Amino acid sequence: MIKFLIYDGSFDGFLSVVFKVYDERLSKIRILREAQYDHAHTLFDEKEVVQTNVTHAKRVWKTLKQKCSHHGLRLIYKAYLSEIAGSEESMLIFIQKQLKASSPISQNYSDPDILRLSKVVKMVDREKHRLDAFVRFRQTKEGVYFAVISPDFNVLPLNISHFKHRYADQKWIIYDLKRKYGIYYDLVRVEIITFKFDPGALSPNVGYAEEEMQFEALWKNYFKSTNITSRKNTRLHHQHVPKRYWKYLIEKRP
């Protein structure tokens, strides 16, 4: 019978599951986040909630650091951020194979499990890069540059360094509406923040600096003038800027 291991959705939580799998020599398992369990599975399977244990997590990570290349560690972490159902099992298979192997295997693209994992990671990387591109800040009356997004994957932690190095002299917030948390840079460091209200519901005209609307209008205008109509290529346009991002892109909003 398959046993379901349920964890709280944190990275340490996942590593605690890995610890348990090794500690109790478990096989035939499936790993799910709390949020995923309810609607997905029958009453008859065996299930166990794994408590997150930071000490266990640290031990697993330390072992992985000794066996994996940097590339391999990033593979695990980014696959975790994908939040794709079933990726935990791929990660576990990778970890098990890696711990048996004598050298790093994260680039063994002939192994279907590793290839699958690296395809997930590629999707995460692409989403991270899209966020670097598609975030649109609006200046609030308080002078903070504020942006909301809802990325397909939980990529915000990967974007911190990029935005911190780029906008070192302005306060900014990027808020993930889907996961209900944001990152806030206060001119010194970046912190994780949450709001009690729904920042997506903010009307564009309230709370923003006066010149904000002017600059947005200028940007929209620029976007239109820089287009060459005789080269129109709608398919390519949609491929590069998928429609689901349009609601956050000033130039694509009506």
Added chain:
Amino acid sequence: MNYERIKEKLNILADAAKYDVSCASSGSKRTNKNKGLGNSSGMGICHSYTEDGRCVSLLKILLTNYCIFDCAYCVTRKSNDIPRAAFKVQEVVDLTIAFYRRNYIEGLFLSSGIFKNADYTMERLIAVAKKLRKEENFNGYIHLKSIPGASDALMREAGLYADRLSVNIEIPSVEGLKLLAPDKKRNDFLRPMEKVKNEIIQYRSERKIIKNTPVYAPAGQSTQMIIGAAGETDAEIMYNSAYLYKKYNLKRVYYSGYIPISYDARLPSIGTNVPLLRENRLYQTDWLLRFYGFDIRELLSKEHPNLDSDIDPKLSWALRNLALFPVDINKADRGMIARVPGIGLKSVHKILQARRFRRLHWDHLKALGIAANRAKYFIVCDAPSFETKDRTAAQIKGLILQESKHKFRGMLNGQLNLFDPVTPMVG
């Protein structure tokens, strides 16, 4: 800031700048200093894409579209009856900063019509870049145009503030240039290019000795050629490119299919299609030169002056050199695998990594993303089944075309005539 006035200017001056296709914002090494604004040390970012599918990475504008020259192919030529405008230096600075802070752009691309003279124009461009760097502590990307004929001293200064400098050749042949841009001489383009190249070399070598030598045009130089305006062959265009890459260490040559903007009898008339397919083939050839280790003489020659339109240039080369195939995927070196049609550089990397662990067969190769429908005629791998039949190049080409869906299929028939020898030009 007078937003209405800025808006008018922006419309005119962005519209005039859009025919310059360069949009790269990568390859620089400028990092954020003293908690300033911006960073251009990473990879380039396309912040948006216009409806024609081109990347929007930089605020691409002309400082002014007043121009003393009358180049037939150019929309801002003196004789063209269009609204004219000019930005003030401070206006460009403010606009760049405002857009950059909102994460709309990676930086500024500033070109200009030539007013008064080359040096006067170049000075103004430099003034914008200098102000951004010195007063705003802006570390985003700046691409400046080298104005043909600008003095060496100015070119030297420009590189201290710009990440990239470019001067557009526009018309690849000397005769074409004489016909379409009688005011300009080829040497006017090449001289600033030469100067910047030498400065880059000098600054690099000084930097090795003195660590705090300022960076000089860290993203190098680029240029652009207009395709299909003066009747050149693909060979003429690409030999020009190969020469420029080699002689001036250019980072990029851009190819811009001519967009008819004039009723001038010397040019394709308004309503003629933009040669998108030809442009695509030229870029493929350019990539083969820069990343796949090809020499231009392998791809184009006197006997073979134009690229095939129905197949890509790598496949076309492979069909002319069937004696070099099949390649053993499990043994061949990187360079040879990269020459196999249907295998791109990413796949090459994956193949090299994967084959350290085991011998690869078809399933592996397909799974890691090669285009097997093209590659299968050119490789062997760890499998009993191969395309063993001795086929002629024409047969292979036929089979591949049968099996593939062509991105430009709809366009192919209509545009084929563009590849035929062009009728001699007037004059």
